[in-house]
Amino acid sequence: MRVLLGVSGGIACYKVAGLVSQLVKANHEVRVVMTPAATQFVGPVTFEAMSQHPVMLDIFDTGLGGHHLSPVEHIDWAKWAQIAVAAPLTACTLGKMANGIADNALTTVWLALPPAVPQILCPAMNTQMWENAAVQRNVAWLAAQPQVTLVGPIFKRLADGDVGIGGLAEVPEIVTAIAGTGVTGE
Ligand SMILES: Cc1cc2nc3c(=O)[nH]c(=O)nc-3n(C[C@H](O)[C@H](O)[C@H](O)COP(=O)(O)O)c2cc1C
Numbered sequence: 001m002r003v004l005l006g007v008s009g010g011i012a013c014y015k016v017a018g019l020v021s022q023l024v025k026a027n028h029e030v031r032v033v034m035t036p037a038a039t040q041f042v043g044p045v046t047f048e049a050m051s052q053h054p055v056m057l058d059i060f061d062t063g064l065g066g067h068h069l070s071p072v073e074h075i076d077w078a079k080w081a082q083i084a085v086a087a088p089l090t091a092c093t094l095g096k097m098a099n100g101i102a103d104n105a106l107t108t109v110w111l112a113l114p115p116a117v118p119q120i121l122c123p124a125m126n127t128q129m130w131e132n133a134a135v136q137r138n139v140a141w142l143a144a145q146p147q148v149t150l151v152g153p154i155f156k157r158l159a160d161g162d163v164g165i166g167g168l169a170e171v172p173e174i175v176t177a178i179a180g181t182g183v184t185g186e
Contacts, residue, residue, distance in 0.1 A: 009037025078112035127164030
């Protein structure tokens with residue numbers, strides 16, 4: 001299966017390296033697109049090594065210095081994906097997805113995804129952020145889209161020390177949700 005993984009800038013970024021590892025071991029192809037904020041948490045080299053593929057960071061990064069083979073690689077990646085997983089999904093990127101904003105590589109690829117491609121969205125954030133009315137409105141809109149499956153957030157002790165809702169779903173739960181879409185692919 002060809003899995004597009006969108007990583008946005010939350011503290012749970014490091015956990016997603018384990019997800020990539022599991023997917024690759026299960027013989028899935030994984031391509032990772034990161035927001036600039038995500039690279040503050042985990043370097044792209046980690047995801048490049050684990051996915052055995054260049055990470056997309058910047059849609060304008062063409063030419064000899066970049067990894068890009070085509071100036072519209074963001075569209076190529078969106079067409080390539082059989083399933084798209086956003087983990088961790090920040091409040092910010094979630095809001096952009098719900099409002100059709102495409103101002104970085106992740107949000108641009110996401111907006112270009114064909115509607116038939118299943119999306120597994122795994123939000124993770126501080127409890128107050130999750131309960132914010134604007135975030136809840138955005139989540140409700142996304143969850144109502146037929147191609148979207150929301151996984152988490154879960155109740156746990158969060159990185160900020162609070163105990164509450166907002167944790168990234170555990171990797172096995174995300175893997176189960178991916179399997180549950182019924183996409184098999186080669
Ligand atoms: C240490 C630290 C941890 C953060 N963790 C989260 C988080 O778990 N979830 C979240 O939505 N934002 C978190 N943020 C805030 C985001 O990084 C910030 O909103 C950023 O603009 C998100 O950009 P992106 O969605 O483009 O990646 C955190 C910020 C810092 C400094």
